[in-house]
Amino acid sequence: MCRRLAADLHAAGFRSDRLRELWGSAADAAIGRGDALPARRAFARDDHPLATIARLFGIGDPVPAEAVAAAFPATGVAGLEALGAVARDGGMLHPQLLIRPQDWVDDTGAGQWWIASDLDEAALHGALPEDHVLGVGGASLTLAGLQLPVPTGRVLDLGTGCGIQALRARLFADAVVATDVSARALAITRLNALLNGVDGIDVRLGDMFAPVDGELFDRVVSNPPFVITPRTDEMPAYEYRDGGRIGDGVVASFVETVGRVLAPGGVAQLLGNWETKDGVDGLNRVRQWVAASGIPLDAWVIERERLDPVAYAQLWIRDAGTLPGSPEYDRMLGAWLDDFEARGVSEIGFGYVLLRRATGSARLARYERVLQPVAEAGLGAALARSLDAWDRVSGMDDAAVAASVLLTAPDVTEARHHLPGAEAPSVIELHQGGGFARVLEADPALAALVGACDGDLAVGVLIDAIAQLLDADAAALRADLVPRVRELLFIGMLRFAD
Template sequence: MSSPRPTDRPPAPPTVLEPEIADLRADLGDADYTVDGLARALGSVASAALHREQPLPALRVTARPGAGSAALLCRLFPLGQAVPVPDLDAALPRTGARGLLRLGLVERDDEGAGEADGGTAGHDLVRATCDLRPYGTEQDMWWVVSDRSEIATGGPLSTEHVLGVGGASSTLAGWTPRPRVERALDLGTGCGVQVLHLAGHTTYRTASDLSERALAFARVTLAMNGVEADLRAGSLLEPVSGEQFDLIVSNPPFVITPRRDDVPRYEYRDGGRAGDALVADLVADLAAQLRPGGIAQLLANWELVEGEDWSGHVHGWLRGTGLDAWVVQREVQDVAEYAETWARDGGHRAGTPGFDALYAAWLDDFAARGVDRVGFGVVTLQRPGSGREPWRHLEHVPTPVAGPMGPVVLAGLRARTWLAEHPDDELLDTPWQVAADVTEERVGRPGADDPQVIQLRQGGGLRRTVRLDTLAAGLVGACDGELTARQLCSGLAVLTEQPSAQVVSAVLPVLRELVADGLLH
């Protein structure tokens, strides 16, 4: 098999020099090189195209005279173009091209003439050695430093590539519950994105990665944002053996990759194990690293043979761990879709001989193990605070959800834990109230006295739809936080002329479901 060789080893990671980092941080802020500022500089069309990894509109916008400092920095870093030194000096007056050279964020462009003194005199152009771009949430704004994307390199990525903010890291950040805790671990930190999110609700942060290159980028990312963490080198949980944490987050190298020498092994996605064994083993090992009540949030792939139930497969990972688990399968791809996704991911183009060879390698690998599809999902684990039996909830939710999901995950953990630790009598003796985002829908034939369908719709979170019978609908309709569920059941028994115990027996499973899923508080 002959596949395109990934690009040569990329430039060395940048260096942390505190005075220059502080100057650069101030310059980037003054240049409005922020998420909102960059969106304004590019405009909606170019911004959307760049998000789709189509750089041409952004290249055109940033080439216009007077486009501004944020546009120039976008041209230099995300777009990977050489820029004139005088323009860069004007955009970053404290740092200038000299400061970026000292930090290792840029290098002289080949078109410039060499000079031994390390300055920029006589050099008209510089080019970025890495990607530096704004990233944030509604509450926070950061800068993230990583290797250049394929937009900037113009070819397949190096196998040592350190990924910036991608779809998986954004998904993990959005789904992570964020209670205020003392100790947190980012397992497989990459360029340090998850540590930025952890900084707002944790006291001590540890981040680990097998890649020294990734740790170098994480060090710069954290320095750029004034965030502290203990960075450690090593595989998976090895660097924190014997330690425990209140929260562990991980975007592990979960991609199922053929174990063949002629298939590139990208460090950011390939953990060196066959199939889904890496994540299965990680799940098995996490219990020892969690404090009682501690939470682990991670992403995972699982491979499935023909006819295999995905929930049964993942249940096998959980057996013997003693951990509570909430697993949401978000997507299922057949083996061809999966192969196409990850053959393209490293920068290989569909239809080329190298792409086709990689595609075939994935298909052969899956066929050898009888795999016909691959699931992707979000795994939330919790170590029980007592010796009770763990609860497990696995569900398939392929539809859009309302982000961020982190608060929903935390509320779901708390609700399911409460249900696991309290008997049905306490559930019935609690007054419940319908959540503010829940609406009721009744559907029936025109002119009919009663609806044929009664269902609840959840506006936020997983946007669940729950179908109710008349008894359950009556219970929910009266849940205003005043009367207990048991009192409401007694009232329904009178109205329907049924024994109270029979009403309780009928509505109890629905009540548990609605409490667990956050439709009742």
């Protein structure tokens, strides 16, 4: 039946670009903000199959049964009912799911999936039920873009939700195991795999790592239910975001135990929140979780955002459709603030965690804040290049680094800032166009070295020439620049020429 549904969606042209043409760019942006009215107005009198499908599954509006029958000739109304996608009420069919096209693009190519999920607050005209299965949101797209686009063996998608991470992982993996505490989420993941013709995804019910006890994976990905929620009886416990632990306990538990399911050299990637608590910075608390792992781990943790308790609580109260000014909103906000105050929480961080089961003596231990805007689509490839660079350069002594021939990455540019009338620049900056869009301040020697790395001469030869030009001590300049070259290799501003 899923093949027939996919055939009908394909025949109607149910794609992202066609929908944008149908309801316009402004309505498309409004849909992303949870407001369906502009899109609804755009095709109010359109009876084309694409418009029918968009109303039914793109927005979540009821549609006359005869229009649905015309739009789904292969599946039929009975087929949609059998799939649990619609429910009949007289002559109208009410959607029980949203199904939306979702584009993906990375360094390896581009494609599109159809992703089913539960009806959102716009379709429900109110707050979400606690067992809601979320569709593809901003966090889902972020983690999908962070996944390493590198062939691998077995992948675990922990907390799969609608299955978007499992689909993404299957592009590069031999097999995927997708787990969740929600049986409905697993059913929707299975539906999405069938709808998109993707095999090799094994769904399992259970909490955290229990469904895969004793198994090893080459990669683990997780967009876990990391939202910090007060543990009170009155507070809704949304399965898609609330893992049932106190504070940031879900992320702490993941970090401390994921090593047990990682094969040697295996990589885990997740999104998470962490608290600055009792004066201990959030990133330092994550460092403590890594140290508590019984399995030695490499760690690269990137904090992308920091919120105070009020802003954090407001974000997640609105996320589920509870409106400011209502008694329920005020009650929930008070509960959140009481919880943070009682536990000594002053700030909440959000970011990316990359862990790897260590195989050598050198340990990657990088905890940083990257708060500038970043184009997330290509970050997975950037992370993979950084890991490769780390593996190579961490095994090299300074003499080997100096003997290396390097290239300046093609996305690196230089900016020089001069005071009016000054001959020499007061500030030199190196700008990264891709990756994490870093901006590094450079002195004349480092700028000259980066500019000279064209794959011709070794780093040491270039440093000696720069020392002569600047009338500097060559040995001292090497001691200064070689560690900075290691950093530029890791962050991707420099690359090995071979």
